[in-house]
Amino acid sequence: MMDLSVLLVLLCCDLTSSRPSLPLTPPPTPPLTPPLTPSCTRVEGFCSDLGLHSVPQDLPRGIHTLDLSRNQLQNLTREPIAFYTGLRHLNLHGNRIHFIQPGLFAGMTQLKMLDLSRNQLNAFAAHRTQIGPLGAVESLDLSGNGLFTGMMEYFLNDSQLLVNLSLSGNSITKISGDAFRGSLSLRSINLHNNVIMEIEDGAFDLLDHLSDLDLSKNSINCITDFNLYNLRNLNLSQNSLEMFLSAPSDELYQLVSLDLSQNKLPLLPLIPRKNKLEYLDLSYNQIQGVNVTGSYSGQIFFLCTCLYQPPSLTKHHNCFHHLKYLDLSFNNFQSLPESLFHTMLSLEVLNVSNNCLTSFSLTRDLLPKVRILNLGENSLQTFQITQTSLPSLEELYLNGNGLTTLGFQTLKSLRLLHLQQNEINICSQKTLEDSKFCVSFESVPSLEYLDLSENKLWRIPSGAFRNTPLTHLDLSQNPGLDLHQDSFSGLENSLERLFFKENNMSAINSDLSSLRNLKYVDLSTNQLTALPAWNRASSIESLNLQNNNLVTLDYGTVAALESSLKTLYVGSNPLSCCSNLPFLNLLKMSNVVVPDIEAVTCVFLEDAEPVNIEKVTEEMCKDLENGSVNVIVVVVVALVLIIALVLLVKCCRSRKRKRSRTYRA
Template sequence: MKHGYKRVCVSVHMRTDNSSDTAQFDSSSKSHSRGRMVSHMFSNLLLLWLLSHDLHITGLTYDASKEQSWNNQNLYSIPVGLDVRLRRLDLSNNFIRQLHTLVLPYLEQLDLSTNQLDLIAEGAFENLARLEELNLSRNALNNNLGNNTKALQSISTLKSLDISMNSLSDDAVELYLRNKSSLAQLKMSGNALRRLSHSLFNESKGLRAINIDDNLISVIEQGTFEPLSQLEILNLAKNNLVYICDFKLHKLKYLNLSRNSVEFFITQEDDQLYRLEILDLSFNKLLYFPIVPKMNHLRYLYLQNNMIGTLNSEDIMISETNSLYNEIINEKIDQKNILHSNWRLMPLIYIDLSYNHFRSFPGETLSLLSSLETMNFSYNCLQNITWTIRNYSDSGYRPQLFFPSLKHLDLQSNGLVYISLHFLGALSQIETLNLQDNSVQPCASVELFRSSYSTQQINFNTSCVAFGQLRTLKHLNLKENNIKMLRPNTFQGTSLVSLNLARNSHMVMHEDALEGVQTTLQSLIISERNMTSSDLSLPCLPVLTELKLSNNSLDVIPSSLSCSPLREIDIRNNVFMTLNHSLIHDLSVHLNVMYISGNHFNCCDSKWLTILNEFRIKLPDINNTECFTSVSNVVMAEYLKNPWLYCLIHTNTQEIHFGQMFIAVLFAFVILTIFILFTRKFCCTQRSFIV
């Protein structure tokens, strides 16, 4: 097989010998720099002596926390009269175009980011003897390179330099990095770099962290990172790198190559220890798993948004990867599985393989990761997870598939229908399983299932998933699976703490479906199921603290919940007119939050609301909740201000109690009688006056 990659490979390489060629520097530039240093040495010493003498005479003391911010002040020049004792000065987000000499002998941090700076006087930094951090990002440093670069060469104490987003070219960056032996952190993001030369960092050998993301880099010359024996962090994201075929940075801990066009990542096998802990290859064009260093500390591997799995079967991918490795390192093709031999030693605890092209689960490769705790395999093309381990001998021997440390598995949005019992049995420590947006149908309890089918039938002739196999399972998400039926004891054998059954609109839930997990279940989501109260039957759940029933057609909350110490309940967007005030009273003992909007509550049948109000239960959506009277709808928050008066005015006459009607009629009769008697008496009195 001929891949034809060798001529365009990029080496991310650090050799341990000193045999490579080093760049030669311009001797006249060095002489000029030395001359300027000598010419200013005496004046600088004199200035510092005068300042210290003045401070001593006036009795001023050095304030270690002195700082001043002129951030976002619409400045066009450096303010005059700056305190010479300043340690930190922030001049960011202004309109400063030129920088002249600063006399701030104690200054350690200077921020000039986001200005219009394009000219720095040659001696601008000569009096900043303690400057360690300089931020010049988002300016126009690509102009006046002669003056600007000479100004920066006068700072020999810098530990952190940010020259991001200045439209700098390869040559310009190399000029800015001269005389930076003390530099530990360098940021060059968002410039116009295309090639990293082997001489780029020759005067910055102390670098520990480099950010060169968001450039146009397509070539990294061999030996580019050779001087950087202390480099631990390297960010090359958002560039144009295609192949990484000679990774040799032994002391690097973090490498970000995301958002390039990388098709493969290969490390030539050796016995040296690599300190790499985090490798980010996301958003690339990987066709293969990366071949990582054999001896490594890799713990986090990001491979999401690639093209891994395009080769369909795991067998083909493994074979192609090993063949590619042999071709690149120019070795004869043999039977050695370099991919697996290296992955077997990888102490990985997290891997992200989401948004790839897997049609089958690569169990043989992934089961080698004995320390793996979290795997994200969402948004792939799986339909079934079956036993696909290759035979290793004529006897038909297959190694045991086993994930001894895996606790969190995300399989969302794959189109899964079937997961084999062999695979479930390999998840001996699983705690969280996300199966949202698949087509999984839960089996009945494992005992019933096994009694009905032979082992062979279980493996090949069924399409349901037996969750009872997962003894350690605590969190299960079955949202949006188009589940038809939850049979009795479906989750028996698990240790479920949370269960999400939302968006299974046609699901029939047997009254004993939650048997076996009543004493462990703390969170239950049954939202968006289009169910009525007659469809919902819940057992006593003595440790349930969260219940979500929103977006259904419920008008009654199950009375069995009175034994649950609910802290949060969500009944939004149902058809409730009232709530059982006795049940609400029982729940209020533990309840903290309740969501109620989107129902059709009767204002004058709301004793439950009074109870919630008295117990000071939080109702976050009370201002969006309406209730109705015979006259109109009312915002419930307004109703709560004076509920009795409001209902006295607006109560529907058909709903008035008989006793209240009798009292009202009697009251009217008494008033009328008194009025008649008074009228007669008044008339009689008038007649007597006339006579």
């Protein structure tokens, strides 16, 4: 008789043919193709999260995939797991495994992927027992097992086909020189989130196929002889690096991506002279500038050896010829000399935000392929470029600086301009000739996105954006902003998104209804007492009116918005309940969604408590009107009676005086 516990396991384990679970509906009729032969049938077992204390025994012997993750397994022995010799993928993640019978996986000649992450294998390694051989395993995950220095070798010996290895989330402090001698086919090693402080010489030298190495979030403080020529991706972020030096060599490095972010580098790293580097992240360091003559712990430091080659040699040694992405953000740069960019002919993205730059200038034809330039959150006072610099620039971020003027009109490909938190004034036709104190946004042929929020703008002159095809315009947080009637002249067919948030505006003088493609409008947190008039059918789909002084929404405007409006924010306004019945009908009869409906209240009487607008009906307003009429009638009758009573009293007193008169002789 079958053991009851085994029977329960079999009932819980989901054995499918290439599916994780049984379909809830009948499968579609299969196409007319020849039936699969038994040798081609894939069987998968999914037994995760079942509280199992042992491996099920009666699974099909030909099973290819077995998922036993997040159970209660503690010991792995030959019976029964070694019987499943056809396994290709075995997932044992998140158990309590602290013992594995040596040689357990020797007979699994087809096992390619073995996941032993989040177990207690430090207890196994403490006995200095080899887990191998892992003759066929190509992917091994040992992350989160509490392994420390010297323990990884017990899992890696005799695993010659191993390609992908994860040791993240352990407690390894040192990588020994022979740590990977038993797994020379490794291409990817993940050592993220350990406590690595030392890497012995030659630890990775024998790994000729190694292309991806993740050493992020450790305690490494210097790399002085980087010589992994075949490595393509190296992640050293979140360490304590104060130095990164490549070994002097004329050999071509295959390095494509280098992440040195979140370290303590005081200077730019020494990159191999001959490289294929495309991605370089140096953000969140302590770099103060480009020092091409200083010392680096007694060694002459140069950004790249080609920077100090004679002109005749420089052209033959483009050290950053392939670089496409460079991130220098969150450092302490005071300036950026143009020599830094001399070899960056392929650069597409340059991020120097959150530094201490006071100026940025390009006097030569540099950075021909840069599409995105981020200089935000600096202390820029000037931004100067030549007619031919940055010809491919599409996005320019200058937010959070102190700019008052800006010469960007030569950027013929510019699509996005972010100028939030500056001190920009917009030129009018009268001030256009003297543009030292203002910026013109007219006739910028490709500009679509413009952010002028928080610039202390006080007026938008007539035709300020004429002949500029803006689709997104942000004028928020400019208190006291004054609009001209024709401020948006020229944007009738292009503008789609318009932001006026937190401008302390009491009225919108400009005709927004002329903007035929306007879809999103934010007028929140102002002092508006009325909506701008719409003289024609609107195209607006989303309208934000929160935090204003709106009492009544004009019927004509509501009717114009009704045909297109999909989303409306109108909370925190002193709305009158019975003066907005057309608006109430709009909410009830249309498909308009009011996400802040719980905060939309109105009042019946001036001193009454606000009520949620969803509770208001026309009948309530009619009753209120009838009640008001009755009150008026009662008040009038009461006044008439009081007046009559007063007259009657006066009349009675007059007669009484006449009767009480006496005469003396």
